[in-house]
Amino acid sequence: MRNDHEAVVVEQHVHRDDVGARMGMWLFLFTEVLLFGGMFLVYAVYRYQHTNDFRLAAMELNTGIGTLNTIILLTSSLTVALAIAAIQKKNKFLSILLLSVTILFAFMFMVNKYFEWSAKFEHGIYPGSEELLNRSNGQILFFGLYYVMTGLHGLHVIIGVVILLFILVFIIRDKVTFDNYVKLENAGLYWHLVDLIWIFLFPLFYLIQ
Amino acid sequence: MQHENPKHKHHHPGYGTYILVWLALLAFTSITVTIAGVNLGRYTLFVALLIAAIKSSLVVNIFMHIKFEEKIFKVFLALSGMTLVVIFALTFFDFIYR
Structure with a gap:
């Protein structure tokens, strides 16, 4: 009996450092913050320099679609946070469901983005277009920043979807369980960062009056 | 299998807290959209950034578990x-x- 008990104890001793894993993820997120921070800095200086042009150009963006995408991303942040709570409560099915909903929201976001960008392209507003180059410098800069910053953000959404899909498979195959879910936590952290960046992009591009 | 991993002992909020935070985030979003239509002059940008900062602190503290x-x-x-x-x-x- 005693030997059996000891065997169980040895088996329980896993070589894993979840705090370290999360800290590594946070350090990576800080580099992401600095990457976007640099772009927000460029935005801030040019907006200061071309206040009126930025206002004129921003009025052409679709506030409705921007608001809808904000709601979609905030809700997807909720579902990924709930997916972690579900796996902690040993509810594998609910966790899989919530993670799938998160991925669905991400696709909805990208579909909206596609329609938004297509509409701009149809109006002849894209980097280097004749229509845009005939405008003032401030407006050219605004749309340049709009495409680069929402584009890089969109790229992060796509990377986030790939990561969340991997985690979904891990949960289904019991590689991520109620006792070992740091991979889900870290994927969630990445997804929340995507949401965080959008929280700032939204008022700075869509809500200038 | 009943032994919880000690590395995950730090407590996390339940479903209810997350849903409350989400409702607050939606409320702040509608506030910032509404305020954008009101002319606050030079304070417009400040108010928009303040609301964005409040929303981020909610996401970072609760959704991203920094508080815990x-x-x-x-x-x-x-x-x-x-x-x-x-x-x-x-x-x-x-x-x-x-």
């Missing part, structure tokens, strides 16, 4: 935040007084 993490996480976060603030301040100092 060890202290060193908060130190790192403050350090990277301060770095960003310093970079912005120095750039504008240079730009405005050039």
Whole structure:
């Protein structure tokens, strides 16, 4: 009996450092913050320099679609946070469901983005277009920043979807369980960062009056 | 199997807390959209950024669990935040007084 008990104890001793894993993820997120921070800095200086042009150009963006995408991303942040709570409560099915909903929201976001960008392209507003180059410098800069910053953000959404899909498979195959879910936590952290960046992009591009 | 892993002992909020935070985030979003239509002059940008900052602190503290993490996480976060603030301040100092 005693030997059996000891065997169980040895088996329980896993070589894993979840705090370290999360800290590594946070350090990576800080580099992401600095990457976007640099772009927000460029935005801030040019907006200061071309206040009126930025206002004129921003009025052409679709506030409705921007608001809808904000709601979609905030809700997807909720579902990924709930997916972690579900796996902690040993509810594998609910966790899989919530993670799938998160991925669905991400696709909805990208579909909206596609329609938004297509509409701009149809109006002849894209980097280097004749229509845009005939405008003032401030407006050219605004749309340049709009495409680069929402584009890089969109790229992060796509990377986030790939990561969340991997985690979904891990949960289904019991590689991520109620006792070992740091991979889900870290994927969630990445997804929340995507949401965080959008929280700032939204008022700075869509809500200038 | 009943032994919980001690590394995950730090407590996390339940479903209810997350849903409350989500409702607050939606409320702040509708506030910021509504306020954008009101002419506040030079305070417009300040108010928009203030609401964005409140929303981020909700996401970082509750959704990203920073409130429940060890202290060193908060130190790192403050350090990277301060770095960003310093970079912005120095750039504008240079730009405005050039």
